[in-house]
Structure formats: structure tokens, C-alpha cells
Amino acid sequence: MKNSTPENKSDAYEERANWPPHTYRDYPDIKPETYQEFMEFLNTENTSGRLMELQPWVSVCDSRCAFCYFPTTASAKVKIEPYLELLKKELEMYAKTKYVKTSVFDEIVLGGGTPSVLSAEQIIDLVDFCKARFNTNDEYFIKVSGSSKTLALPKIDKLAEYGVFQVDMGAQTFDDKLRKMLCLPDSAEEVEKAIRHARKLGLCVCVDLMYNLPGQTMESWVSSLKKAIELDVEIDAYSLHVDPGTPLEKMIETGVSPPQGDTEFEKQMYLAAYKLLTEAGYKAVGHDRYSRVEWHMRENCLNGWPWGGILTTGAGCFMGYLQRFSYSNMENIFEYMEAVKAGKLPIQRLSKSDDDDMMRREMSRLYLRLPVSKKEFMEKFGKLPEDVFSKQLQNLKEKGLIEIDDKEVRITKEGEVWKANIAWEFASESQTQNK
Ligand SMILES: C[S@@+](CC[C@H](N)C(=O)[O-])C[C@H]1O[C@@H](n2cnc3c(N)ncnc32)[C@H](O)[C@@H]1O
Ligand code: SF4
Numbered sequence: 001m002k003n004s005t006p007e008n009k010s011d012a013y014e015e016r017a018n019w020p021p022h023t024y025r026d027y028p029d030i031k032p033e034t035y036q037e038f039m040e041f042l043n044t045e046n047t048s049g050r051l052m053e054l055q056p057w058v059s060v061c062d063s064r065c066a067f068c069y070f071p072t073t074a075s076a077k078v079k080i081e082p083y084l085e086l087l088k089k090e091l092e093m094y095a096k097t098k099y100v101k102t103s104v105f106d107e108i109v110l111g112g113g114t115p116s117v118l119s120a121e122q123i124i125d126l127v128d129f130c131k132a133r134f135n136t137n138d139e140y141f142i143k144v145s146g147s148s149k150t151l152a153l154p155k156i157d158k159l160a161e162y163g164v165f166q167v168d169m170g171a172q173t174f175d176d177k178l179r180k181m182l183c184l185p186d187s188a189e190e191v192e193k194a195i196r197h198a199r200k201l202g203l204c205v206c207v208d209l210m211y212n213l214p215g216q217t218m219e220s221w222v223s224s225l226k227k228a229i230e231l232d233v234e235i236d237a238y239s240l241h242v243d244p245g246t247p248l249e250k251m252i253e254t255g256v257s258p259p260q261g262d263t264e265f266e267k268q269m270y271l272a273a274y275k276l277l278t279e280a281g282y283k284a285v286g287h288d289r290y291s292r293v294e295w296h297m298r299e300n301c302l303n304g305w306p307w308g309g310i311l312t313t314g315a316g317c318f319m320g321y322l323q324r325f326s327y328s329n330m331e332n333i334f335e336y337m338e339a340v341k342a343g344k345l346p347i348q349r350l351s352k353s354d355d356d357d358m359m360r361r362e363m364s365r366l367y368l369r370l371p372v373s374k375k376e377f378m379e380k381f382g383k384l385p386e387d388v389f390s391k392q393l394q395n396l397k398e399k400g401l402i403e404i405d406d407k408e409v410r411i412t413k414e415g416e417v418w419k420a421n422i423a424w425e426f427a428s429e430s431q432t433q434n435k
Pocket of ligand 1: 114148209
């Protein structure tokens with residue numbers, strides 16, 4: 001039988017891009033005109049017919065992991081109750097708009113940060129608040145993200161009883177030596193205990209695992225993957241990006257921690273995960289997910305990119321997508337609270353895409369392992385992908401990274417490893433300059 005692992009011979013690029021274009025990093029700072037346009041848009045009806053995701057963030061953590069680039073605040077520095085009141089106020093502001101009143105959500109996802117710093121009662125109250133104000137379809141899912149440290153077993157019991165479908169946990173690695181270096185506060189055994197408990201209660205558990213960590217060997221990576229398979233969890237596998245300003249950057253600079261592996265090593269780790277997980281019955285879906293849960297493969301918000309929608313709220317949230325608008329909120333939790341108190345949407349960056357940008361976004365479906373349908377492209381833009389991106393498509397096809405037939409454009413097995421680089425081929429010049 002032919003091995004289905006992506007080819008590792010292809011050296012189509014010098015190094016793997018860590019993220020695709022069209023993330024909050026590209027959005028311009030909000031201007032009064034775009035705020036006004038966004039408010040006018042929110043006063044229109046949602047006629048897309050697509051189901052959306054509601055994503056309130058609790059961007060607060062008990063402790064800071066050395067690698068993390070998320071804009072979070074230490075729980076010791078902020079009072080949770082006033083924050084939750086203002087988070088609800090922001091949610092209410094959106095809920096009252098025509099666009100949201102005519103939208104239907106099939107996911108309520110508490111993200112962050114670590115929403116598990118809340119008590120079970122606070123989590124349930126927040127989800128109840130969302131359920132009362134936003135339309136949900138018959139089959140909708142509640143997900144709560146958190147770390148095992150703040151997910152005590154009785155808390156997991158209460159969430160399961162309430163009807164939470166999935167708990168997302170940032171396990172990162174089951175190697176205690178690496179956990180210590182990354183300032184992860186709990187042991188691999190404790191993470192495992194929380195996961196086993198949640199699985200026993202029938203909860204779906206999705207763990208984040210990271211690869212190409214400083215000092216991480218291939219054996220350690222494979223062993224973490226095997227542990228996740230044994231625990232029967234979904235897996236988000238992220239390659240570490242050492243972000244400027246993180247404690248880890250300093251640790252590497254000063255030699256306290258070894259450097260990361262090179263591009264080739266990172267690629268081999270990606271390929272090892274792909275092989276191990278697909279052989280264990282997982283399917284690679286979305287940007288970094290390996291899934292054995294059928295529902296994850298047909299998630300509306302993912303499959304509808306870029307026309308589905310995520311309504312995100314809370315300090316530091318950055319995954320807001322509503323039709324042609326993309327936004328991220330103020331990162332500083334106190335500035336966020338002040339803005340909401342003053343009755344303003346606390347948006348920090350807001351971008352409105354024209355057709356040119358939406359076509360580029362449509363092509364970044366390839367990054368999400370989704371095909372670009374020629375029929376849909378034609379319906380939206382009156383052109384075919386090859387009319388707009390003939391050079392890029394030809395080049396990628398020659399490299400064996402994509403396939404094109406009369407129905408769609410899709411990535412090949414060889415293209416898998418390079419999917420973020422592939423997405424960058426369709427970026428605008430200004431996006432590429434800011435990369
Ligand atoms: C906001 S965290 C949510 C999980 C939760 N806060 C926790 O840690 O348990 C999302 C995930 O992003 C990933 N992440 C954070 N910083 C990263 C970095 N510098 N490079 C790659 N992935 C990173 C981690 O795997 C982390 O679990
Ligand atoms: S990885 Fe999770 S727990 Fe750690 S600092 Fe980032 S958001 Fe907080």
C-alpha cells in the first residue's frame with residue numbers, strides 16, 4: 001500500500017512559514033471611518049445563510065508560559081467579576097444589532113487566555129448569558145478552553161453535567177523536563193489525570209501540542225504524540241514560534257535554554273506527526289488539527305472560510321471575521337474595560353476587504369486544507385482563480401504543491417508541509433512586506 005505521508009523530499013521553500021497572511025498582524029489600526037462603516041454593516045441583515053461561531057475571550061492566566069504570544073493578563077492583576085460584567089456588556093452591544101439578530105450560531109467557544117480560571121458557576125453563567133441573547137441552531141456546541149492547572153476534577157464534572165461538548169487544553173508536551181523549562185506549572189501526570197477524567201465523562205478533549213521546542217528530541221515529540229493518541233484526544237499540533245519579547249526569546253539569547261532545531265528538523269517533526277497520527281486514524285483538518293471526531297471535519301465556521309463568521313469579544317481577542325470585516329480588540333485589559341464602560345466597541349484593529357483582498361482570502365482556503373471551488377469563486381467574483389492568479393497557480397502546480405481540475409484547486413500531499421508558504425503566494429505586496 002502506498003504510504004500516505006506527505007513527501008519529505010520537496011524543498012520547495014527555504015523555510016516553513018509559521019502563519020498565513022490575513023491574520024490580525026495585517027490589520028490596520030481602527031479609524032473613525034472604518035468604525036462607522038462597521039457599525040453600518042452591523043445594522044444590515046445577515047443574508048449569508050451560514051452558521052457562525054461566538055467566541056467570548058477571558059484573556060487572563062494564572063501564570064505565564066515562557067513561549068506564549070497571546071495578550072493575556074495575570075489573574076492576580078485583574079478582578080474577574082468586573083471584567084465579566086463588561087464582557088457581557090460588549091456581547092450585549094453586538095446582540096442588539098440587526099446583523100447578529102439575523103445570525104445563527106452553532107458554536108459558543110470560551111477562548112483566551114484561560115477561561116478555566118473562572119469557577120464552573122461563572123463559566124455556566126457566561127454561557128447562559130450567550131444562549132439567552134444569541135440565536136443558536138438545534139445542534140450547537142459549547143467549548144471551553146483551559147489549562148489542567150485550573151481545571152480541577154469537580155469543575156470538569158460540573159461542565160460535563162451542564163452540557164459542555166469539548167474542553168481545549170494547552171498540554172504542549174508530556175515531557176516534564178521540557179515543561180519545567182517552558183514554565184508550565186503542572187506536571188505531565190496532572191495533565192493526564194485531568195484529560196482522563198474529562199474523557200471518562202464523555203467530553204471531547206482537544207490538546208495543543210508543540211513541536212520544535214528548544215531541546216526537544218524527536219523521541220520526546222513522538223512520545224507526546226503517542227500519549228495523546230493513547231488518551232484518545234483531538235490534537236492541535238503547533239510548531240513553536242519564538243516571539244520577540246517572550247521570556248523564551250531571552251532564555252535562548254542568554255543560553256539558559258538551547259536554540260530551536262533548524263527548518264529541516266522542524267519539517268521532519270511535522271512529517272513524523274502526520275504519519276503517526278494518520279496511521280492512528282486521525283485526519284488532518286483545518287490549520288493544525290488532527291481529528292477523529294466527525295463533527296470537527298464539517299465545522300461550519302471552518303468550511304465556510306472566508307465567508308462564515310466568528311464574532312469574538314473580550315480583551316485581546318483577534319479572530320473576528322464578519323463577511324468583509326476582520327477585527328481584533330484592545331489587548332490591554334484595563335483599556336478594554338474603559339472602552340466598553342464608555343459604550344464603545346473595544347476594537348483596536350479593523351480591516352475591510354475589497355474584492356481583491358477577498359479573492360486572496362478565498363485562496364487561503366488551501367492553508368486550511370480546503371479546496372477552492374471554481375464555481376463558488378465565479379459566483380462571488382465573476383472570474384476563475386486562474387484568471388486572477390495564473391502565475392502563482394502555474395508555479396505551484398509545477399512544484400507539485402497543488403492540483404487543479406475543472407472543479408477546484410486543492411493542495412497535494414507534497415503541498416501539506418508548505419501550506420502556509422502556499423497561502424503567502426497569494427498575498428498582496430503590502431502584506432508580504434509586513435510579514
Ligand atoms: C491561548 S492558548 C489556549 C490554551 C490555554 N491557555 C492553555 O495554555 O492551556 C493556545 C495555544 O497556542 C499555542 N501557542 C502559544 N504561544 C505559541 C507560540 N509562541 N508558538 C506556537 N504556538 C503557541 C499553545 O499551544 C497554546 O496552548
Ligand atoms: S499558553 Fe495558555 S496558559 Fe500559557 S500563557 Fe498562553 S494563554 Fe496563558
